[in-house]
Amino acid sequence: MGTIDEIRKARLKKLKAIENRGFLAYPGQTKRTHTGELALKDFSKLARAKKEIVLVGRIMSLRQHGGLTFAHIEDETDKIQIVFKKDRIGEKSYKFFLDNFDIGDFIETRGILFKTKKGEKTLEVQDFKILAKSLLPLPEKWHGLKDVEERFRKRYLDLIFNPEVKKKFELRTRIIQEIRNFLEKEGFLEVETPILQPLYGGAKARPFKTHLNALDLDLYLRISPELYLKRLIVGGFEKVYEIGKCFRNEGMDKSHNPDFTMLEFYWTYADYKDLMKLAEEMFSQLFKKIFGKLEINYEGKKINFRPPWPRVEFTQLLRKYTKINLDEIHVEALKKEAKKLGIKAQGGKAEIADEIYKKFCRPKLWQPTFVIHHPLDAFPLAKQLEKKSDKTANFQLVVADFELVNAFSELNDPLEQRKRFKEQEKIFKEGFKEAQRMDEDYIEALEYGMPPAAGFGMGIDRLVALLTDSHSLREIILFPTMRPKQ
Numbered sequence: 110m111g112t113i114d115e116i117r118k119a120r121l122k123k124l125k126a127i128e129n130r131g132f133l134a135y136p137g138q139t140k141r142t143h144t145g146e147l148a149l150k151d152f153s154k155l156a157r158a159k160k161e162i163v164l165v166g167r168i169m170s171l172r173q174h175g176g177l178t179f180a181h182i183e184d185e186t187d188k189i190q191i192v193f194k195k196d197r198i199g200e201k202s203y204k205f206f207l208d209n210f211d212i213g214d215f216i217e218t219r220g221i222l223f224k225t226k227k228g229e230k231t232l233e234v235q236d237f238k239i240l241a242k243s244l245l246p247l248p249e250k251w252h253g254l255k256d257v258e259e260r261f262r263k264r265y266l267d268l269i270f271n272p273e274v275k276k277k278f279e280l281r282t283r284i285i286q287e288i289r290n291f292l293e294k295e296g297f298l299e300v301e302t303p304i305l306q307p308l309y310g311g312a313k314a315r316p317f318k319t320h321l322n323a324l325d326l327d328l329y330l331r332i333s334p335e336l337y338l339k340r341l342i343v344g345g346f347e348k349v350y351e352i353g354k355c356f357r358n359e360g361m362d363k364s365h366n367p368d369f370t371m372l373e374f375y376w377t378y379a380d381y382k383d384l385m386k387l388a389e390e391m392f393s394q395l396f397k398k399i400f401g402k403l404e405i406n407y408e409g410k411k412i413n414f415r416p417p418w419p420r421v422e423f424t425q426l427l428r429k430y431t432k433i434n435l436d437e438i439h440v441e442a443l444k445k446e447a448k449k450l451g452i453k454a455q456g457g458k459a460e461i462a463d464e465i466y467k468k469f470c471r472p473k474l475w476q477p478t479f480v481i482h483h484p485l486d487a488f489p490l491a492k493q494l495e496k497k498s499d500k501t502a503n504f505q506l507v508v509a510d511f512e513l514v515n516a517f518s519e520l521n522d523p524l525e526q527r528k529r530f531k532e533q534e535k536i537f538k539e540g541f542k543e544a545q546r547m548d549e550d551y552i553e554a555l556e557y558g559m560p561p562a563a564g565f566g567m568g569i570d571r572l573v574a575l576l577t578d579s580h581s582l583r584e585i586i587l588f589p590t591m592r593p594k595q
Contacts, residue, residue: 126208141164145184165217166216179191191218191232219237262594284572288569291390291394302331318330334355342377342519348376355370355371356368365582375562375565378561393416408580419479420478422480423435430470452465457532474509480507483503484499484500492517506567514567527547
């Protein structure tokens with residue numbers, strides 16, 4: 110076998126030979142009558158009737174035996190064997206096929222189904238044509254590729270050679286559809302809100318910035334749809350949801366990608382406790398529909414989603430695993446504790462405590478757990494647990510060290526919201542670039558009156574990684590962000 114350049118040059122010659130015979134190498138139409146799956150399913154009936162059918166697909170193997178050439182072609186549904194017989198299609202056509210067709214080409218074949226002596230279901234080709242000439246050879250050793258990043262860079266090859274990868278993405282689509290089905294049965298309306306926003310908000314994160322030339326206006330890719338969805342609550346919608354892309358200019362690891370898919374929904378006249386019950390119902394239904402049970406395996410460990418799930422206070426977890434009593438410690442003392450634990454302290458008390466929790470507490474939570482009542486400053490858009498409390502009416506759903514869900518009773522007091530935004534602006538100016546920003550337009554919307562509501566945000570990618578037993582989000586994002594090759 111020659112180099113890639115030599116193979117490409119040889120295939121370009123074959124492409125020219127096909128065109129010189131008067132054929133289109135990349136025709137716009139084909140007349141498929143059966144998928145590979147359907148041909149195999151109805152094989153007995155079609156073979157008995159000696160009915161001509163047309164199959165299409167990519168050539169995945171070629172084996173020549175004198176006047177016979179066997180091949181396997183593959184479409185989205187299945188792989189099937191085909192055979193070219195010199196005495197059936199004629200010497201010229203047979204030679205034309207051998208000289209100009211390669212593994213990787215897409216082909217249309219017309220013929221009759223039969224079984225070989227070895228019992229393999231096969232199409233005897235009576236006519237054929239090229240559908241797309243491949244100029245580069247399919248890699249021979251793609252299975253078990255050691256350079257995993259190459260699989261992500263060339264996802265199209267990953268999908269060709271690794272059926273289990275394709276199944277993950279098919280399952281991803283089904284998971285999203287079942288979530289939609291559940292929410293719509295519960296009366297939620299799917300909506301769309303802006304991805305380009307004049308001011309980012311709804312989460313603590315650094316944004317991506319861009320510029321709109323038409324209006325000479327700086328814009329941000331959204332970090333969350335939250336503030337726009339809550340404007341819809343002000344406008345009179347009572348149950349809304351959105352599934353869409355968000356973008357955060359932050360670190361990359363097994364549970365973070367710069368662009369990711371979020372589900373957010375808002376439920377008027379409900380609180381965070383109602384959301385916990387709804388979450389248990391949604392997951393139970395999702396698991397029963399897809400797996401037929403409430404238990405999965407992830408990285409060799411069983412996870413049982415049978416409700417009810419434990420509710421554990423954030424401060425209790427911190428005390429249990431780090432001996433830090435968040436209710437009594439001052440921010441400066443907390444910074445010293447963080448430094449001892451090897452954590453760079455940024456932001457206020459809530460932000461520092463969260464970094465300690467992520468490193469020392471969250472990895473201990475393998476079974477589904479509601480971590481409730483975070484410090485009040487952790488979520489500037491959330492309601493206070495009760496008057497004079499320094500805790501939030503909230504929960505995070507944690508499973509196998511993944512923060513799957515972040516949810517809370519929504520703050521709807523515009524005066525308190527302004528105060529919270531001012532506090533965030535202060536720590537932003539002190540260097541905490543993930544702080545939320547003052548949003549005057551959102552506060553104005555609140556001043557028209559927003560009813561009590563609860564909000565729920567879930568990372569779809571993290572959920573799919575968990576349900577497909579994938580270690581990293583890159584496994585279940587079709588085209589994850591990658592460092593360029595040098």
